[in-house]
Amino acid sequence: MFRDEDLALLVRPLFAFLTVAPRAGRWPAPRPVWFEVTDGGDLAMFSESGSPKLSRLREQSRASVVVAAPPGEPEHWVAVEGAVTLHDQGGADLAARLADRYGLSSDPKYQALIEQWRASGVVRIVLHPEKVNRFSA
Template sequence: MFRDEDLDLLARPLYAFLTVAPRGDRWPAPRPVWFEVTGDGDLQLFSVRGAPKLDRLREQPRASVVVAAPPGEPEHWVSVEGSVTLHEEGGAELAARLAARYWDMSDPNSQKFLDEWRAGGVVRIVVHPERVNRFSS
């Protein structure tokens, strides 16, 4: 579902904004997340076990993700809507891979966060695109 220019944008270490269905009378509230595109064309990210978004994703396994080029660059964004699956396996490895993509892992504080995530348990979240919207100027 992704075009080459989408994949070029998604290959960069940019933040994605994940939105899941809210509970009760709350409004949807996007959260910045790290992500990567899988070989199957899905988006995967992770969460520490016990995060409220995981409960909401279990109740309504669907989400949207938006990734945009940073200010100063021509406008370019990709928006994905799709079903979600949660996986107990592969979360710690994904967290380590993404930490190395987004952080300087020679920094002891970065390593400390990663170690804490691993110790608490990490769930891999996979968004299976059903609709992709985009804009590129």
């Protein structure tokens, strides 16, 4: 589903902005998250088990993600929407892998945070792309 130019952006250590269905009376509010593209072409993220976004995803298992090139580069973004599955297994390993991807695995405060996530548990969020929009200048 992703084109080569999409993957060129998505393999970079950029934030994805995850949007889930809001609570009643609220507007959607994207949240920055670490992510990776899986071998199967899905997007994997994680969240602490008690987070509000997980409650929303359990109620409505759809989400969208936008990843954009940083300022100073030509405009380039990829927007993905689709169904989401939640997995109790693999979240801590994903978090550790992503800390390495984002260059934070040697930072003592992130090492402590990863150990905290391993102890308390984090949920792996997998977005299965159904629609991809994109722009590249």
